Amino acid sequence: MTERSGADEQRPDAGGQRLTTRETAERLGVKPETVYAYVSRGQLSSSRAPGGRGSTFDAAEVEALARRTGRREPSSATGEPAVRTGITLIADDRYYFRGVDATELATRHTYEEVAEWLWTGELRPGVRFTAPAQTVAAARRAVGALPVHCGSTDRLRVAVVAAAAADPLRFDLSREAVLGGARSLIPALVAALPTAGGDDGAGARDVELSLDPGYRAGAGAAAPGGSATAVGLARQLWPKLTARKPDEPSLAALDTALALLIDHDLAASTLAARVAASARAHPYAVVSAGLGVLEGPLHGAASGLAHRMLAEVLERGGAAPVVADHLRAGRRVPGLGHRLYTGEDPRARTLFGLLARIPHAGPALAAARDVVATTARDRTLHANVDLALAVFSVASDMPAEAGETVFAIARTAGWIAHALEEYGERPLRMRPSGHYTGPRPPQPLPSLAPLRLREWPRN
CATH class of the missing domain: 1.10.230.10 (Cytochrome P450-Terp, domain 2)
Incomplete structure (x- = not known):
């Protein structure tokens, strides 16, 4: 959470007509630093708070600036709420990641490379995500304790919780920390899934290549040349989906599917993830929120x-x-x-x-x-x-839930991208007001059934 000075939290006694810096920033939908930028450009006037600490702003002037700048959350053409985002655009039967055609990105770059593009706006050829061994061990133990009938999304939800518990730095919402956690969480989720056919020892050999004993937060293990045939997430995921031996065209299709599904604007699960991030939940909790919605039959399932x-x-x-x-x-x-x-x-x-x-x-x-x-x-x-x-x-002789597994693993990167974006917005901005349709108050207290004393058995 962002720390605020005590002076800035004090509301001056000026008839309720003046706002603190924090209140002004929330009204405008900007960071406090931007408020002072408006002052320096002459778009806002400020006064010192009583005692000479902090600044106050005229509420009417702030509202006028909000109308001019249009910084409040927009509404869609249909009247539905809309959220500012620079991640994905869907237009004219195509979709774009940060302005670049998403299908071209997905066919020319690996899942990890597209994820990095979505997170940072930079391509890192050959990037590979790695997971610390202790995180994978914790996730596997938790998943292994589940009943055998549990589905893959059940296992992924439990694996996220276990990975979060193994990360004492999960509450660090700095960009570097969030990215480091994301690069380790995704391969950890894959490693936590049981191998198809139940032969987890033999089938997990490819996955072990994703584990980095010398793991360093924020680092990605680079594979030479950035080839889709290198040991990447698609090859790690394959034995979790089917016992069939993979071929390169099938691995390429899986890798492309992962990249294509990373994000799709404000889908239901992504909106849930952004609401969690708006409340400053840590990234693991953001992913948990997304997974909870993804399981619905109208979405990931x-x-x-x-x-x-x-x-x-x-x-x-x-x-x-x-x-x-x-x-x-x-x-x-x-x-x-x-x-x-x-x-x-x-x-x-x-x-x-x-x-x-x-x-x-x-x-x-x-x-x-x-x-x-x-x-x-x-x-x-x-x-x-x-x-x-x-x-x-x-x-590929996969079970019916395999598509849901691919969807969940892929979309995890998208939820992280939206969390990073939402952490830069004012907290709790996604707090709609309820339209109450219940009985109008005041209503009488409900009548209670008389309490009956419990009869204890007599000896």
């Missing part, structure tokens, strides 16, 4: 529904009866349509292009196209990224 649908299409030999069953039951056909795109989801289009290069993905890819063509007889609904993830998971 949507790819699992598409996976089951594609598996049924392959089993029944065509999409028509499967689509008919969904419509008869009043369910939406999974993996189709997106409210932010009028055409095909660019993330899906990019992944479909990579999946077409994988021979064993052919049947699942054909099944997805059959679903799209079948629904097009009624109305045109384009494929979204959930359908593309389902093709990948079905073709």
Whole structure:
């Protein structure tokens, strides 16, 4: 939390017409330093507080400046609340990370490199994230204690809590500390997941390469050349998703999927993460908030529904009866349509292009196209990224929840990017007012049932 001087917290007795520096900064939606910049430019006038410590500002003048600068939170065209952000833009059926086409970034750079771009605005060729051994050990112990029926998102939530408990510096919200924690948390989450098939000892060998005994906070282990075939997060994650031996086209598709899914503007889980960051929760708590929302069937879990649908299409030999069953039951056909795109989801289009290069993905890819063509007889609904993830998971012999796992690991970097941005805003700015619809006061006290004395058994 930002420390404030005692003088700046004292409200002067001036009829309630003057504001402290902190109150002025909150009204304008800026940092206190910016308030004094306005003073130096002649846009605000200030007076010394009683006793000569701190400054006060005319409330009417502050409100006039707020109207001129437009620093208050904007509203969208539909009247929904909007949040200032410089991370992701979605426009004209494309999306951009810090102004750069996200699909081009994802196909030309590794997940870790795209994450660094999102966090810092700089590309670090060959960057690799590493995790301290003690963090991985704590996360694995916690995950290992869960019941066997738990899903991957359950395990990731527990792993985040364990990683937070192992980091005594988690409350340091400086940019360097947050970035150092993020670079270690993501590979720790991957390492904490059990290996597909249960052979955690043998299958975890690739993951062990991500552990750095000489770990230093904020450092990333560089791999020569920045090649997607180097030991990166995609190769570490693969044995957690399937027992099938990986091939380079499949690893490239997984790495690209991770990069494509890093962020997508103010999705539900990202909004939850920003609310947590607005309250100055530490980064691990921010990620926990995002994971809590991600598990909903309308968000991260949507790819699992598409996976089951594609598996049924392959089993029944065509999409028509499967689509008919969904419509008869009043369910939406999974993996189709997106409210932010009028055409095909660019993330899906990019992944479909990579999946077409994988021979064993052919049947699942054909099944997805059959679903799209079948629904097009009624109305045109384009494929979204959930359908593309389902093709990948079905073709790679992964469980239905694999897409959700990929989504959660990928989006962790996006939540961190939004946390970094939100830490630079005034605290608790995401505090909407409730629109009360209950009984109008005053209401009588509710009547209570008479208390009955407990009868104790007699000997």
